[in-house]
Amino acid sequence: MCGVAGMVSTASPDPAAVRTMCDVLAHRGPDGEGFHTDDHVALGMRRLAVIDVSGGDQPVFNEDRSVIAVFNGEIYNFPELRRDLLSRGHRFRTNGDSECLVHLYEEHGEDLVHHLRGMFAFAVWDAGKGRLLLARDRVGKKPLYYRDAGGSLAFASELKALSAIAPGRGEVDPVALHHYLTYQYVPAPWSILRDVRKLPPGCLLNWQGGRVQVRRYWELDFTPGAVTSEQEAAERARELLLEATAIRMLSERPLGAFLSGGIDSSAVVAAMARLSPKPVKTFSIGFEDAQFDERAHARAVARQYGTDHHEFVVDASALEILPTLAWYFDEPFADSSAIPSFYVAQLSRRHVTVALNGDGGDESFGGYARYAQMARMEKFRVHTSLRPAVKHMGRSLLAVAPACSKRRRAGRALTALSETPQRRYARLMSYFMPEQKQDLYAEQLLEETAGIDSYELLDQAFRGSRAVSRMNQLMDVDVNSYLPGDLLVKVDISTMANSLEARSPFLDHRLMEWAAGLPAELKVRGGTTKYLLKKALRDWLPHEVLYRPKQGFGVPMGHWLRTDLKDVAWDVLTDRTAVERGLFRPEAVRTLLKEHQAGEDHARRIWALMQFELWHRRFVDQPLPGSPTVDGQPLRRTG
Structure with a gap:
């Protein structure tokens, strides 16, 4: 590495x-x-x-x-x-x-x-x-x-x-x-x-x-393959995961695994335990907020396999690393789970040089809740001739409905239903909707981006997909967008910032190619995501780990932006430095901050603006000197 x-x-x-x-x-x-x-x-x-x-x-x-x-x-x-x-x-x-x-x-x-x-x-x-x-x-x-x-x-x-x-x-x-x-x-x-x-x-x-x-x-080929039976497919999934894990355990340096308590990282730890003659070292991050804390589930897996388990709790004080993250991430990056990712990498590096993780399981086996949500929405088809009227109704509701109200939720639902399935998915993946960006941008940025449709990137991914079913199409699109643009960037940067190598058995291309050929109904069935993978792992993992609702690796950013981070957000986004850039309308930014305090959830949008502003101050306002530094300290070569 x-x-x-x-x-x-x-x-x-x-x-x-x-x-x-x-x-x-x-x-x-x-x-x-x-x-x-x-x-x-x-x-x-x-x-x-x-x-x-x-x-x-x-x-x-x-x-x-x-x-x-x-x-x-x-x-x-x-x-x-x-x-x-x-x-x-x-x-x-x-x-x-x-x-x-x-x-x-x-x-x-x-x-x-x-x-x-x-x-x-x-x-x-x-x-x-x-x-x-x-x-x-x-x-x-x-x-x-x-x-x-x-x-x-x-x-x-x-x-x-x-x-x-x-x-x-x-x-x-x-x-x-x-x-x-x-x-x-x-x-x-x-x-x-x-x-x-x-x-x-x-x-x-x-x-x-x-x-x-x-x-x-x-590119991943989603052409349907032959499946004799669910049992045979489940056995093949276990075989491929074990083999992909085994070849990733070759190392002359100490090796361990991230263990979030979710299905994918737990499956990798289970596979490692079957292949290792000694206890696997595992590492988990938790939060004081129970809504985001998965440590209990990680501990259940650690106990089952007798791992050498380590934990770290992240609270709002952890945000002191924001300048460090701005340095390492190079570009604006608004996935707030970069914070716990950085800390779990830091914790792991104290004990190991290589850490395996569960990245890629969701994209190959249908793990995201939004896949099931899209399947439900497919049942409510709006005729093309009615879409403009439905969109108008939705936007009208959004314009007048109070924050967090039923009318506001209805407005969002109507707006989504007025779109094609491709655009509906794009809206699900959006931080700022197109109309929100129009309200946010100052005149010059409006002119520079006129006619540029960010959703066209996902449209291209949909058009290029060879998947037959809508569900497999969604996974194909994620493999070509969200996975490399967000998840893999987050893991690469947070681990390499700590001189830690991350390996991902679920991203083995042979496993991915086999999973791509599975019928969609073996991935998402009714409201059950990862249907086949859960069946394959029944003898490996506790029932409560396999069948609990997916949490994701999130942080309580909405709460933090109303409490510990409130003043920081206002200072970073409304001070003279930010305003004089002339990129965003100051009144639009202040409206986002005020509405968030009032109960509307703008956490992802505010965080995205903060990360851009912090990046700009570090890399554009203060260009890198000829002698590079990290956090003010000069770098030194070895050798």
Whole structure:
């Protein structure tokens, strides 16, 4: 697990700039660094040593050093790949996974990605062809940003690394901001800065002679597969989860698991316990507010499997880490569960270097309550000719109904029913609805985003889905939007900020591809989500863990914004610094704050505005200096 950075140019790259970028990425790789420079490329990396600790340094080279690679992630099938490559005459100098890349490239070119099973973001330089290949794993566990400047291209694992070599260039992309306020994250290929882009998940970037081409190499296929019986499918689900977990337990450093008390993380712990000869180390985060506290369920699983269990309670004082989060997250990021994610990673790192988690179970097996909600709403079809009238009724109610009233809920329901199923789902996933953004934006931002429809991103995902059923379509859309844009960013940043490697058995692409072919009725049946997975885990997990309502990994943000965070929110969003940006109408922001105090739930919207403002103050108002710092402390290279 590492941070990677580099520059390629038709002229000469700047090795010092690559070293600066790697300094910024030191938290991703505290165990060492490595660099390579030639006439047209400079590559660098920071290493968190997990496999081949003593000998797995990077960059890695082929036999004649004409192919060079830097790599972030883990290739779980590297033992098989290594045996095959050795049989083909390739020679290795290390015992790790990263060296497989250069030899696979020699054998397969850019098709090497189809042979990899794992999480990765890597760069391969082919000196003979003057070609740079960048790649990101199938679902987007590991990030990669790049800046294309015509004759040169710079890339890095984090946005702030690119900002460090171009201080003062950070200009907010209004379209990215527009999308962020809808989804709580900046979706790929945008970044929050105009001149930087993200390589999307499952994509390759080719640079040669100053020209850049990006293409997608993988997408989940929801073509229905054959299912003989529910029992057989349940057995296969257990087999695939055990195998995906087993290959993720290979580590030369201490290993444990996040245990939230939900089905997915509990299933991973159960699988680990079956595979481990000693107690699994488990880590949970809780809250004083019982509505958000899942520790009792996590303890039930920990007791059943005799784990070495550790807990931490998060309260409002934990919000002291907000400036730290603003630094590490690079871009505005409004999923407030980043707070407990950061703390559980911090807790885990005191004991282990690698932690497995349950990410991906919801998207593969139908775990979100909104899937069942969409199924219910499908029963209430509104004829196309009536939709404008129903929408008008809904918006009229919303305009006059008191906060938290039945009329207001009715207004929201009517507005949702007036939409197509695709747009209905987009509204479910929204922080700010389109009409709310129109009320919020000042004149200039209105002009810059005129005609830009954030919901079109989900429309494209729906159109591109090969799923037959609506339910599988929803999961496909989430795999291409919410999963890589929100969940995987949250886990990657919060763990790497603490120099911790996170691994996700449910995101094994073979397990995902099998689950995608399951009939939708095995995922969501009536009001039961994760129908098949729950059946598969009956002998593994306590009944109260399997069949309790889903809580999610949330925080009591609504309460905090009315109490401990009330003054902070007002100060951050209404002071002179925020107002003079001219992006949002001050009276609209104050209305949100006042209505929230009066009982209307604007917590997600207020938090999104706060995270943007905190990010802007850290990265735009105070551009990164030439010598990067974290929380005011200078970074130091090792090695």
